[in-house]
Amino acid sequence: MSSDSDLRYDSKRPESWPKFVRRLKLIISVKATKEEIKRGMLLSALDDQTLDRLEQWVHPRSLESCSYSTLLAELDKNIVTAVNRTVQYVSFTTRRQQPGESAAAFMDALTLAGPTVGWTGEVLDDMCMHQFVAGLEDVGLQDKLFETAGLTREKALQLAVQTEATRAHKEAVRAGAGADHVHAVGGQGGKKKVVCYRCGEGHYARECPYDRNSLKCSKCQGVGHVTSVCGLGKPKGGKPKPKRKPTGTPTAAPPSPPGPRQAQPNQRVY
Secondary structure (H helix, E strand, O other): OOOHHHOOEOOOOHHHHHHHHHHHHHHHHHHOOOHHHHHHHHHHOEOHHHHHHHHHHHOOOOOOOOOHHHHHHHHHHHHHHHHHHHHHHHHHHOOOOOOOOOHHHHHHHHHHHHHHHOOOHHHHHHHHHHHHHHOOOOHHHHHHHHOOOOOOHHHHHHHHHHHHHHHHHHHHHHHHHHHHHOEEEEOHHHOEEEEOOOOOOOOOHHHOOOOHHHOEOOOOOOEOOOHHHOOOOOOOOOOOOOOOOOOOOOOOOOOOOOOOOOOOOOOOOO
């Protein structure tokens, strides 16, 4: 078993507090029964910084007037809280926007986590703003916010939301630009549904799972589509494509051989 001199709490390593308490209680259970001895063993195992803090925590009482259990409870309450705040601080400062998480949801998560570290008011706003910018998934937006003068928490969130809306609009426009690969046909209630002009099923032609060469039309004998959608791929209202003219110089047809002379009315044939 460790000697009393080996039992020492280092305030620079608050995460070691639970282990220190276990060893302290084990030694006391064997060597000490009187209250003043247990209190003395506890106080002698603390470093100077922890002793100074403990005096502040129990003020206006003195350390000598407090029982062993009272001193241990004060240490537990304050050191464990400090450890928890350290964990929350690390969690906050390493928080990143998750894939699919909106800018507003990311800011809400930071706003909820900030008070667990002990931040409120302007300090909370500043910390949320800095971590929001640092943790953004969009590098382009992140650079834009870094270059924005006088950035605040509200302004950062506003610019991020606007950027998200613009991106969503562009994606919708790009999706509409591919409409030449899709044909809309009448559906129930006047609604239109998407029909693949290759296989006739309800998806975009660019997403068609069938091999183009395996689709054959019995109507036009063409390859690349089925009979039920024959003609859907042709432009509506457009002029038919001109037939390709044969290349090279056409040759004259050979003259037909002379046939027997036909008798004309009132003429004799010799």
